[in-house]
Amino acid sequence: MVIKVIAFDLDDTLYNATELARESRISGLKAMIKKGLKMDLNSAISTLDEIVKEYGTNNSRHYDIFILRINRFEPQIDFIRTNQKNKYVSAAVMAYHEQKIISIKPFDDVIPCLKQIRDLGIETAIISDGIPIKQYEKILRLGIDELIDLIVISDEIGIRKPNPKLFDYCLKKFGVKGYESIYVGDNPEKDLVPARMNGMNSVYIHRGGKYNNITTGEKIFNGTKPEFELNSLLELKEIINKINSK
DSSP states (O other): OOOOOEOOOTTTTOOOOHHHHHHHHHHHHHHHHHTTTOOOHHHHHHHHHHHHHHOOTTTTTTTHHHHHHHHHHOOTOOOOHHHHHHHHHHHHHHHHHHHHHOOBBBBBHHHHHHHHHHHHHHOEEEOOOSSSHHHHHHHHTTGGGOOOSEEEEEHHHHHOTTOOOHHHHHHHHHHHHHHEEEEESOOOIIIIIIHHHHOOOEEEOOSSSTTOHHOOOOOOOGGGOSSSEEEEGGHHHHHHHHHHHH
């Protein structure tokens, strides 16, 4: 058996998406306070964390909802008028994006690993959910686009994880069988299960993010258990050698 393709998830696999998003949201709150919002930062963070948990991390109106909520449930804060609300939200959104641009970077093991894979003559791919423009921007800012042979973004082809057809699409693009490939991801349900359904060798990477079972304490059942687990992509070469020696 010879590995010909290695595919990766993007968020929280190749860079710390969870930490970056949180830091950026907090930068937005700081910008609001700097512009005159009379609210303690820790209280603001607590309120925004509550909103993110309720509405999801991909909601684009976190700061709008934040203003609505504090207007109704923070009696010590004077009612925020529409013109003030727009000023605060604009300041927050600007700070949020500035922080993301400044702080986004790949995990330290990513570029050395991708170069190592290239030296081995193995092709690479990214399989990621998301809005194409946003996902491509991340890949370009991470400086890894030239080390990736194929980028598969769910919203470009109308298939989202955990639909196994997204992974099958990638395999067909390369013209390889599942057993000739490896998929590395941080989410057991959305990454590893559909990869295994396509016969791919699944690798669970522990990055400490929101899907890391070591952090969450969640059990991995037999149906979702990956073939391999690792803490650094630099351990991937050993996995490749194990599979190739079968």
